[in-house]
Amino acid sequence: MFEAHVQDITQEAFTGALPGDARVDSLIAAAHARYRDHGEGVVADYIPILSEADPAWFGISLAGADGVMHSVGDTEITFSIQSISKAFVFALACDARGHEYVHERIGVNNTGLAFNSVVAIELNDGSPMNPMVNAGAIATTALLPGATPEERWERVRSGLSRFAGRELGVDEEVYRSESETNHRNRAIAGLLQSYGRLEGDPLETVDIYTRQCAIAVTASDLAVMGATLAAGGVHPVTGERVVSAGAARDTLAVLAGCGMYERSGEWLFEIGIPAKSGVSGGIVAVVPGKGALGLFSPPLDSAGTSIRSQRACAYLSRALGLNLFASTPQRGWHAAHPDPAVAAAAVPLPGPPPGAAPHLHPAAQIRKAG
Numbered sequence: 001m002f003e004a005h006v007q008d009i010t011q012e013a014f015t016g017a018l019p020g021d022a023r024v025d026s027l028i029a030a031a032h033a034r035y036r037d038h039g040e041g042v043v044a045d046y047i048p049i050l051s052e053a054d055p056a057w058f059g060i061s062l063a064g065a066d067g068v069m070h071s072v073g074d075t076e077i078t079f080s081i082q083s084i085s086k087a088f089v090f091a092l093a094c095d096a097r098g099h100e101y102v103h104e105r106i107g108v109n110n111t112g113l114a115f116n117s118v119v120a121i122e123l124n125d126g127s128p129m130n131p132m133v134n135a136g137a138i139a140t141t142a143l144l145p146g147a148t149p150e151e152r153w154e155r156v157r158s159g160l161s162r163f164a165g166r167e168l169g170v171d172e173e174v175y176r177s178e179s180e181t182n183h184r185n186r187a188i189a190g191l192l193q194s195y196g197r198l199e200g201d202p203l204e205t206v207d208i209y210t211r212q213c214a215i216a217v218t219a220s221d222l223a224v225m226g227a228t229l230a231a232g233g234v235h236p237v238t239g240e241r242v243v244s245a246g247a248a249r250d251t252l253a254v255l256a257g258c259g260m261y262e263r264s265g266e267w268l269f270e271i272g273i274p275a276k277s278g279v280s281g282g283i284v285a286v287v288p289g290k291g292a293l294g295l296f297s298p299p300l301d302s303a304g305t306s307i308r309s310q311r312a313c314a315y316l317s318r319a320l321g322l323n324l325f326a327s328t329p330q331r332g333w334h335a336a337h338p339d340p341a342v343a344a345a346a347v348p349l350p351g352p353p354p355g356a357a358p359h360l361h362p363a364a365q366i367r368k369a370g
Contacts, residue, residue, distance in 0.1 A: 015289025031312040032072045041299030041307040044279040049177040053298040063223035064291040067236040075219040080174040082278030085212045090131040092159040093143040094247035126195025130258040142199040149204045163225040175214035219296040226284040226292025272323030283309040
């Protein structure tokens with residue numbers, strides 16, 4: 001393992017803030033209007049029930065680390081969380097087992113291969129490599145404490161509910177559909193067990209993992225869940241500490257490197273925000289100290305990522321200054337050395353279309369913007 005030898009150094013954080021509420025409202029409305037009529041992509045059908053989603057659905061929510069919510073479009077339609085659950089279960093595992101243990105058991109490096117690759121396990125002596133691919137996610141789920149499968153499942157469900165600030169449940173139809181088609185995940189779990197990389201019974205663990213992917217959420221839920229990570233593990237509305245600041249930091253680091261699978265490098269290069277996607281069309285994108293985007297639109301690209309959602313992320317990353325790698329000169333230098341690209345981009349943006357006013361998250365007392 002990489003040794004940094006900085007355990008005696010306190011982690012500090014210096015972050016900016018989101019623009020004013022009115023500008024945020026205007027920009028998420030502009031992003032929605034810009035991409036809502038884009039018709040590219042196909043709805044996932046390898047899990048049969050997912051194919052029934054309406055390809056026209058599209059919603060964008062942004063939850064600030066201060067608890068302010070901004071939303072436009074189909075942000076209260078429920079869908080199964082799918083692989084986005086991996087991020088929050090990993091945070092729970094880090095909180096329960098600790099930084100070094102989870103690092104050693106799961107790993108944090110990108111495989112460069114598909115999310116359900118068996119070859120990646122074999123090439124790395126049985127290591128799942130990272131918690132965002134299926135092998136690593138299954139191994140991570142197995143790390144959660146519990147004397148029985150039921151206790152471990154409740155740890156998952158209640159943990160994700162605390163991230164959302166409301167009780168979450170399973171879409172039983174999605175769970176049944178996935179249970180009938182998850183043969184590859186069972187094989188992956190068996191392979192991990194053969195290498196001594198899986199704690200507990202592989203079939204029981206896969207069943208818990210299948211249930212966690214079938215938890216029903218909304219785009220607004222994803223934004224609030226992501227904002228909890230952005231706020232160092234503290235829920236921005238309830239004030240509850242859901243996970244430690246270290247667990248939140250570790251999760252965002254893994255999302256940055258591995259959250260978008262083999263395209264994670266491209267995502268960081270173009271958008272610059274730690275993020276996780278799911279094949280039901282959701283994306284959560286988290287900006288430390290500022291907040292998080294929760295987006296939903298079912299049509300996917302060839303990598304299984306929502307096309308409208310990723311385009312809206314790219315737009316808002318630039319327009320709201322969310323890219324972690326973007327910076328401006330220090331005060332004084334900026335006026336003397338203006339950036340031509342910034343000046344050229346400083347054009348008026350449209351206001352929100354009729355009916356696009358921000359609204360409250362239905363399950364929590366989130367302060368309304370403005």
